[in-house]
Amino acid sequence: MQKITREQLIDQASELLANGTVSTVLGWGAGEFGYDVTPTLFKTAEEMQNGFVFNDFCGANFSKYLVSKTKTLEGKLLVFLKPCDTYSFNQLLTEHRFDREKVYVVGIPCEGMADIAKVKEISGEGISSIASDGDRIVVTTLYADAPVKIDARNVLAERCIHCKSKKHVAYDTLLGEEGDVVASARFDEVTRLESMTPDERFAFWQNELSKCIRCNACRDACPACTCETCVFDNPKSGVENKSPSNSFEEQMFHIIRAFHVAGRCTDCGECARVCPQNIPLHLLNRKFIKDINTFYGEYQAGAEVGSRSPLTDYTTEDLEPSEIFVGRNEHA
Amino acid sequence: MNNMGDTLIPSVGVITDVRIDTPDIKTFRVVTSDGKKAFDHRPGQCAMLSIPGVGEAMFSITSSPTNTEYMEFSIKKCGCVTEWLHQAEVGQQITIRGPYGTPFPVDDVFAGKDLLFIAGGVGLAPLRSVINYCRHYRDRYGNIDIVYGSRSKADLLDYREIIEEWANDAGVKVHLTIDNPQPDWDGHVGFVPSYVKELGFDTDKTAVLCGPPIMIKFTLEALVALGFDKRQVYTTLELRMKCGVGKCGRCNVGAKYVCKDGPVFRCDELEELPSEY
Amino acid sequence: MLKCSLDNVQTLFAEIAKEAKLYLPIDNADGTAVFGEWSRGVAWSNALNTAKSPKDFFFPQTEDLMRFRTEGKKIEVIDVRRESDDFVVFGVRACDVKSFDVLDRVFLSEPCDSFYAEKRAHGIIVSLACTRPAETCFCGIFGIHAAEPAGDVSAWKTEDALYLRANTEKGTALVARLSSVLEECSDDAVNAQKESIAKIMNKLPLKDLSTEAFGGGKTQDLFHSPAWDALSSACLGCGTCTFVCPTCQCYDIKDFNTGNGVIRYRCWDSCMYSEFTKMAHGNNRLTQKERFRQRFMHKLVYYPENNDGLFGCVGCGRCLAKCPISMNIVKVMKQIGGNKGE
Amino acid sequence: MQVTEYKPLIVAFCCNWCSYAGADLAGNNRLAYPADVKIIRVPCSCRVNPTFILRAFQRGADGVIICGCHPGDCHYTSGNYYTRRRMATLFSMLDFLGIERERTRVEWVSAAEGAKFAATMNEFAQKVAALGENKRLEDLRCKK
């Protein structure tokens, strides 16, 4: 489904490696099954030829790696960023989390990434090969006689269904076009929940959050969660805890995590992507984004470097907390 | 449910005495709530002390097993639990469980041998138990040399006991040193490893080392330079521990669990382990 | 061999549930299956594998160990252990059943962990042969046969029937209680299934993964491998692999002050976490590489060294499916074990 | 069996300069409000961290109210403007999770508004009492 090929990316990176612009490339490393790609550092063009892959499963947002990798690597790091990743990139720069000079961004177009779970829902388990063929993903399994052909648009990852922007807001070199912000229905699900009764909403979230195993994948993958020490790991913070002991702890963790990234979250969707329990965590972040947009005017974190998060800003005419529910499309 | 206890469930202990040893080390005397020694132990073993709500931590038992009245713990202030303990007063209850870990081989390997104890700073605490054990059964062992160093005179743990009791025992020699000269000190000045080299011990001794990692590293080198084999040298490790029984995984290094298989290790055994201690 | 028609399986469940709580895989709204309590009307999932392993039945994610009441300088220790009721965990796959062996060797070895032991004593495991292993499955390399699950009772499900075979005293007692819904039958159907599963296992992509390079005594060979750097490079340091793993058993003991007393509880912990080995004055594993290495070295070298060669992995494939960055024990074994080319 | 009247527990965070003084004034004027309201003094309403609010609910509070200077009157010029944004978004999130929105409130009370302070507390306590015990954000471990 991707318009850009693995070879184009390797060519681009090889050139920059060869002329000394960058010393290392952060790209996708091939896995066992075609869909299990791992963020990998490549030092040479040869390494890339052997292990680099680019396909419909390259969803991981590399921006967060820059915080740690730029501190330890010699020379510049080439990073491939999809449009949505560039927002995280800018947000991290806004927060001074890494040195821009240490990074060389190659912006790459993205046609939306596939969700392997959705593929498996159609193909079944036991995948023995998986490949893209135009707009289709062709899967062979141990259990089906013939390959299954799946329309890639039907197995898009949640965040790609609701892609908010095809625009690259940060790059040194761009492969393809700069792209535009696109209209998306990403708040529809939030609106649907808002229109439920409080009891329904409570039941919905209790069911979802009770699945949490507190593996911290959402936090550790989140490009906004780059704290040196997370409050939940810091015994001195008073909220430190590592187990979802009960429903309160589950709520506490997810409320505070969402609050801490509110105004900073770019809606990259990593939290929901990595959740091993399939909790729709992005809805919490989107709720904050939607509220901030409604209460204080449209704001997209990471759209530009140096912008001020609405929660560190104010106007004298802001909405009162008592007014936030006025006029909301309420349940009966 | 059978009515057995569980090693994770502690019993209540009472602090019956608090002694200020150095500016940051205090020694606590602990008995059970009915005034008895909480459990028997062997030299080098540890106990888990805790304050509910603050946390639990592993401490080596400083007092000798030959003391049947109570246990003592010399504790340096360096974390939540220790800070809390340093504020505790006599009569304060705590919880205690143990004993944990493998003791020094006092009854086999050490028996009949000349012993060389080398400690730095609070590293004397774990050795005090074995030193006093060996002093108690004086006739079972050969000569005993004790090399002990600290930052300053004030930082020497159990200073009184060392000079008033240990140094006066027959066949026991005490060699004290401090890092920097100070007016009221006429003893040796210098770091432990170099002092050990200076003293130049015979290599027929069995050595026990305890102190900060850097001191252990250099003292071991000094001993090896003197001709000691690593199989002659014992030391104790300190890692983060939670359960004390080799299950929680925290103190796992290689195939060893420091809380269960240690904390006493022979230095050649340590070489087998990955360098993660 | 005993048999129960699939049409009758709900009756079977009802019979089991008469005297013990019954837990079995249930479909979740998000398309995954989880172990849940059966009650009338609850459907048994067809899913191959549950999202979480069944280890929490015996080693729950959070478990109260004791309570304390304090007043002034006084402390009272309150034992909160309660006798467990009998319960049945139904539909445990061969790999997960094997994981209980791994856990038993930790928790039941001296000194025995009474919290675990109590639940283990009261839990009856009804396993289930795995008819459709996924590409991520590699139980075979650890000597586990997907079609020969252990457990107190082994079970096989065919198109039309459920076959049961009691393996232990507890298992025998359970099936005895279910005689009204079970009938004696031959082994033919089960044997046929075993054969067909064996064929599939021979086709699995990871079937040739070699454990040769691993096991006790391999510490010095593997610990210093240069491959750890690259393997751990992308690791986020989250606990996903640990928490979905059926054999990971590291735990933390923590105190919670309720305002009216202190609860001391234990909860799952992960050696992947940066503060796992952090002490007041240092940390013996400072980098993610060291923590990453610890997890795999433990499963592949340290654990077998202490447990007669038994590996600390059962090949269930959960970490392969769930790792946010798709790094996993298979990739580690291939790189570190040098059997990349098979 | 005697039915004891349900008493909600209410935590009120009051800024030192306006609302705490307003509460004092309510006292000076002997304006009664329920003893269920317990005040915690903070320098400014912007000192109130969402974790404090969740903590209160965890520990058994049934309602949490944050009082500060009127917008524009903040002793620190802008603290309460931040409070306003933070609490608006936080309260909206709590509501999103299905937690009763009447359990949380922000009210601006000046040092001169002793009567408003008392009236606010009476009204808030009444509303919270009507909701009954906080069940949705409770931590069972903290129950007596």
Add this chain to the structure above:
Amino acid sequence: MQRVGVFVCWCGSNIAGTVDVQAVSEALKNEPGVVFSANYQYMCSQAGQEMIKTAVKEHHLTGIVVCSCSPRMHEATFRKTAVAAGLNPYMVEIANIREQCSWVHKDVTAGTEKAIILGKAAIAKVNLNTPLTPGESPVTKRALVIGGGIAGIQTALDIADAGFPVDVVEKQPTIGGKMAQLDKTFPTLDCAACILTPKMVDVAQNDKIRIFSYSEVTDVRGFVGNFDVTIKKKARFVKEDVCTGCGACVEKCPMKKIPNEFNLGMDNRHAIYIPFAQAVPKVATIDPDACNMLKNGKCGICSKVCAAGAIDYKQKDEIIEETYGAIVVATGFNPISMEKFDEYAYSQSKDVITSLEFERLTNAAGPTAGMLVRPSDGKHPHTLVFVQCVGSRCESCAEKGKEYCSKICCMYTAKHAMLTRDKYPDTEVYVFYVDVRTPGKNFDEFYRRAVEEYGVKYVKGMVGKIVPEGDKLKVQASDLIANKQLHLDADLVVLAAAIEPDHSARPLATMLTASMDTNDFFTEAHPKLRPVESPTAGVFLSGTCQGPKDIPETVSQAGAAASKVIGLLVKDKLTGNPCVAIANELTCNGCSSCERVCPYGAISYLDKEFRMPDRTTKIRRVASVNPAVCQGCGACTVACPSGAMDLNGFMNNQIMAEVDAICK
């Protein structure tokens, strides 16, 4: 954990009437850390305080909890008691069991219960208290006044009077500001120059005051007590210390068609000029944009005629760096541009002028030597129309005007109208107004005199349109009282233009990290209680930079600002409030969230090298709070996602401990 002493006060029957004080002190005895608990009739009395001191000594207390009246009442008292007993004053916590308990509850059981809980909360907090010591910083005993108008002048004089050196930075070649351009001043009608110029001379002659004219502030660093300021003194190409101000150069300068700013372009000046006769410093300045010598290297006449040899074509901008203890902002105002007000034909007709232009027209030192004539043809105007609120109170026209009231227009328009009628009784004077606002001493009387004695025609209503036609200005207006449209043929129209802060204010505010409102007026530290202080410590506000003001108000605010500055400069050291924010460098991410919400600019960042446990070093950006500037609001503590920012005296763990104790 502390050794806590609890002291429960009866306050006579004030507390004891509704709270069982005995029960409270008993109940608190067993709380963690409490080693002593007692109650007494009046804790704040001498005897009560003695009781505390004795208990501290006898029980080796390290923390004190007093259950009594509001901390707003006696916290200071008990802190002093603690100090007298040898404790740190911040080891005291008060449980407010009077105002917030006994006085508002009637039921003894409920009151007692609540008092116990409040006591427990205070104990929980004090157990986590740490001794706090206020930071100290030295004070540089010199003030900087930015702006040399009447506000700056008055402030500078008052500070200098108290004996402190003051520097005045003025961007124009002379001090004096807007007031120097005025003719008469309301409501007394004394001449502006007569009252201003002596003050200007005072400034010039005061040996404590240095004037940096034709200069601007380019950088400000540091904080209260120690601001490091960079001042750029622009080259005027005349040696200031040599020039005698004789004016010979000005007379001979051939470039004489330069619009004269001082007269608002209504006449011309030379390329070398002295703005007005009483300018201070009275030295010439060469306009580099107009001077032929500077532009083309040709001419040099001024240099030749200067007997003192003061001309220096090679003069460069001078950079002055100085340290100040306090900074006063007095950047003043300007009338807004009338360009956008097409309906008033300002750009089309020379005879539509602003009020400030009118001031110059009627000023004896102005372009017409005080003769009121039409700028277009020099003829004497007969019908004059004054239009009020041009660009003021403009709710609907925010894009060209201002929403606020400019405050001074009503009065100066009354003045203009009155003076016109007084001097030229043959004129007809109309004033169109929305409201006439005269809330000042003798202001309304003044306005009434204009109407009643001088026959100024006040019309309530707005002018809709002005169209130049021939030599007349057709004025269309509405009379709201008569409810009819008016059509007037005017000779001269005077627009009371709204005033706005000087454009130099915004960049200055950024340099000072002082906050501004949306109109670019500087914000006060408190609108009522601290009106002459900026929220940024050590920065004070004088005059119209803070909001529209007339002269008397400006002068009084200037004096107030000066007294605040003096109050600061008399101190040798500044003792801070120790309850300030502190950043934990180990957990700080350097993300700048805290900096963004700090109202005082107290947070800065540094790249700090950290030694890692594995002996490598890592450089990280971390926040650092300047305790001399932080006021302790705590906004940063919540903005900080990592919890690295905390607030002394109100630490996260303390507040959570209070919450826990209350909810137990």
